[in-house]
Amino acid sequence: MKIFNLTRANDPAQAIAASAKARTAQQGADIRFIAGGTTLIDLMKLNVERPAMLIDINSLSLDKIEAAPDGGLTIGAGVRNTDLAHHSVVRQNYRVLSEAILSGASVQLRNMATTAGNLLQRTRCMYFRATDMPCNKREPGSGCAAINGANRSLAVLGTSEHCIATNPSDMCVAMAALEAVIHVRGSKGERAIPFADFHLLPGDTPQRETVLEPGDLITHVTLPPPAPGNRSLYLKLRDRASYEFALASAAVVITKADGKITRARIALGGVGTKPWRSMEAEAELINHAATEPVFRKAADAALRDARPQSQNGFKIELAKRCLVHALKLVTQAPND
Amino acid sequence: MTASAASSSSKVTDSDAAPVTLKVNGKHYDLRIDPRTTLLDCLREHLHLTGSKKGCDHGQCGACTVHVNGRRVNSCLCLAAMQEGAEITTIEGIGQPENLHAVQAAFVAHDAYQCGYCTPGQIMSAVALLKEPCGPDDEEVKEFMSGNICRCGAYPNIVAAIQAVRQKDKREG
Numbered sequence: 252m253k254i255f256n257l258t259r260a261n262d263p264a265q266a267i268a269a270s271a272k273a274r275t276a277q278q279g280a281d282i283r284f285i286a287g288g289t290t291l292i293d294l295m296k297l298n299v300e301r302p303a304m305l306i307d308i309n310s311l312s313l314d315k316i317e318a319a320p321d322g323g324l325t326i327g328a329g330v331r332n333t334d335l336a337h338h339s340v341v342r343q344n345y346r347v348l349s350e351a352i353l354s355g356a357s358v359q360l361r362n363m364a365t366t367a368g369n370l371l372q373r374t375r376c377m378y379f380r381a382t383d384m385p386c387n388k389r390e391p392g393s394g395c396a397a398i399n400g401a402n403r404s405l406a407v408l409g410t411s412e413h414c415i416a417t418n419p420s421d422m423c424v425a426m427a428a429l430e431a432v433i434h435v436r437g438s439k440g441e442r443a444i445p446f447a448d449f450h451l452l453p454g455d456t457p458q459r460e461t462v463l464e465p466g467d468l469i470t471h472v473t474l475p476p477p478a479p480g481n482r483s484l485y486l487k488l489r490d491r492a493s494y495e496f497a498l499a500s501a502a503v504v505i506t507k508a509d510g511k512i513t514r515a516r517i518a519l520g521g522v523g524t525k526p527w528r529s530m531e532a533e534a535e536l537i538n539h540a541a542t543e544p545v546f547r548k549a550a551d552a553a554l555r556d557a558r559p560q561s562q563n564g565f566k567i568e569l570a571k572r573c574l575v576h577a578l579k580l581v582t583q584a585p586n587d
Numbered sequence: 588m589t590a591s592a593a594s595s596s597s598k599v600t601d602s603d604a605a606p607v608t609l610k611v612n613g614k615h616y617d618l619r620i621d622p623r624t625t626l627l628d629c630l631r632e633h634l635h636l637t638g639s640k641k642g643c644d645h646g647q648c649g650a651c652t653v654h655v656n657g658r659r660v661n662s663c664l665c666l667a668a669m670q671e672g673a674e675i676t677t678i679e680g681i682g683q684p685e686n687l688h689a690v691q692a693a694f695v696a697h698d699a700y701q702c703g704y705c706t707p708g709q710i711m712s713a714v715a716l717l718k719e720p721c722g723p724d725d726e727e728v729k730e731f732m733s734g735n736i737c738r739c740g741a742y743p744n745i746v747a748a749i750q751a752v753r754q755k756d757k758r759e760g
Contacts, residue, residue: 296644356734359660494734
């Protein structure tokens with residue numbers, strides 16, 4: 252691990268001013284915020300991340316969950332995954348988020364990991380994590396060893412000829428379906444970023460994963476008020492029953508009236524280069540009866556643009572079945 | 588396929604070392620440490636509390652599990668210099684050979700280990716689990732314990748030991 256300076260920020264302005272001096276807020280950042288450290292320390296041990304300065308932001312009091320004036324929820328950037336998943340309002344009104352978080356990692360990691368850290372969780376692509384292999388995300392221009400390599404767990408949606416790395420987060424899939432908004436404070440003031448605009452597709456710049464710039468500090472995430480009468484659910488399919496990343500997952504938020512679906516929010520995990528909201532699937536569900544043929548059409552629509560690699564073609568059908576099953580469960584079973 | 592960590596390590600000078608006071612098992616330690624030192628390495632190499640084990644060193648195996656402010660964490664992914672003011676509890680602070688914690692006694696009674704390398708982490712997780720919102724069934728215990736890997740495969744007896752403690756706690760209210 253490369254040596255670094257460790258400083259503790261006592262207020263957000265100080266943290267922002269210090270990090271604004273970074274050359275980039277993306278891969279290769281020379282200055283990094285640290286909170287839970289579960290991704291960052293891991294990658295620093297692998298020399299994938301080599302910051303010269305770490306700014307400890309655990310003293311910034313960003314760890315509160317509060318009711319928002321509009322009936323939604325405000326989640327501090329530093330709220331630990333455990334606290335978010337077990338919060339009574341989240342369990343009651345945003346069940347998909349609680350289920351997604353609890354399906355990821357282990358209790359130990361969820362006790363450490365924060366909301367903002369999870370938004371910035373890095374891919375588990377083995378070539379990204381191995382500095383002796385080519386990887387356009389880690390070393391732009393070096394090539395992608397995953398294409399034609401060990402790509403069984405990698406993405407089929409949103410890929411490019413430069414990168415097929417999967418976004419590994421479960422929390423983000425639920426937040427995509429809940430249409431969360433990410434609030435950032437930077438050197439130029441504050442801004443609110445809709446969830447769908449926060450993560451970037453790899454394109455020809457896979458080293459850029461989000462819209463964050465040097466100095467940007469995620470302060471909180473807001474969830475809109477829960478859609479009246481909705482039921483939500485997170486279904487995750489993986490190689491082990493616990494403590495494993497998704498091969499495919501689905502976050503579904505559905506409102507039904509008189510047997511018809513009146514509102515649908517769908518996001519997929521484990522298959523996309525970013526948390527994958529599928530408006531195509533939603534369009535196939537709206538104003539249709541909650542039946543398996545309709546679910547299947549929605550799943551086909553969600554995966555229509557999927558591009559398989561040499562080893563991960565099975566994910567396309569797996570993701571479809573995952574979504575169909577999630578929709579069956581959420582529309583048929585009582586939600587509590 | 589691991590990275591060549593040694594190739595890019597840099598030298599540490601005294602000026603790189605940061606002062607930190609750690610509170611471990613109720614005792615204060617004033618230290619000067621390289622900021623790269625993880626809590627796990629600090630416990631083992633500086634404080635000679637070698638009960639916490641290094642397995643994967645990447646937060647995947649749970650052998651390094653300790654409690655920070657009453658919650659279980661992977662000490663291999665914590666920087667020691669960030670733990671100023673925290674209450675840290677290791678396996679050495681849970682029980683002693685002549686005065687075992689109920690979970691330790693249950694691990695002995697149920698033969699919940701073979702080589703023993705993962706056991707301190709398993710016990711630290713199990714002790715934490717007793718106060719976590721874990722459901723009553725074996726399946727839920729397995730889920731809550733999935734962050735602790737046992738390559739000997741002592742899982743059935745680990746679950747039995749934990750359930751025995753929980754049932755005893757329930758009986759005694």
